Amino acid sequence: MKFAKITLSVALLGALTLGMADDTTTTDTTATATTSVSVDAQIAAIQAAPAQERVQLMNQFKQQLATMNEADRTAAIAQMQEKMQTRTQTRAGDTATKTEDATQAMTQTRTRTQEMAQEKQMQANEQMTQMQNMNQMQAGNQYMSGGAISGGASGTMTNNTMSFPSR
Numbered sequence: 001m002k003f004a005k006i007t008l009s010v011a012l013l014g015a016l017t018l019g020m021a022d023d024t025t026t027t028d029t030t031a032t033a034t035t036s037v038s039v040d041a042q043i044a045a046i047q048a049a050p051a052q053e054r055v056q057l058m059n060q061f062k063q064q065l066a067t068m069n070e071a072d073r074t075a076a077i078a079q080m081q082e083k084m085q086t087r088t089q090t091r092a093g094d095t096a097t098k099t100e101d102a103t104q105a106m107t108q109t110r111t112r113t114q115e116m117a118q119e120k121q122m123q124a125n126e127q128m129t130q131m132q133n134m135n136q137m138q139a140g141n142q143y144m145s146g147g148a149i150s151g152g153a154s155g156t157m158t159n160n161t162m163s164f165p166s167r
Helices: 002-048 051-067 070-144
Strands: 156-158 161-163
Touching: 002 051, 002 070, 051 070
Parallel strands: none
Antiparallel strands: 156 161
8 A cells, every 4th residue: 555655646746747847848938939029029129229228128138138048048149140230231231332322423523523624624725726816817917908016027928928128
């Protein structure tokens, strides 16, 4: 009888232990699923928060990490690193695109400015050439009409050569 009581007690203890192990496994699986969802929500909240609030949320996340078992903690940290790395890469890509756009705009502005300066220079050269031609025509017309430019020499023009009187 004593043997039967001991055997029954051991069997009962074994059954209770196995039942508790099943409950713990179920609880761990549920806790892992809840933790995963909670980690996703916390990471999203951290990313969306302004700087001051982000610090507080990150500290809360760290405290929650400290209470997790090692497997959950490792998974949560890896998830956080992955999401933050993706965000950083996206920002870096956006920054590179903005920098490239700004550089392209500056290059276009510089090119337009150079083209405008060249055009103005060409216009100024053209005006100077016209003025020189006009002055030469006036001087030639005055000379041909026999009126010497005041203080200038007088001479005659024959066969496209100019002869000046001797003094």
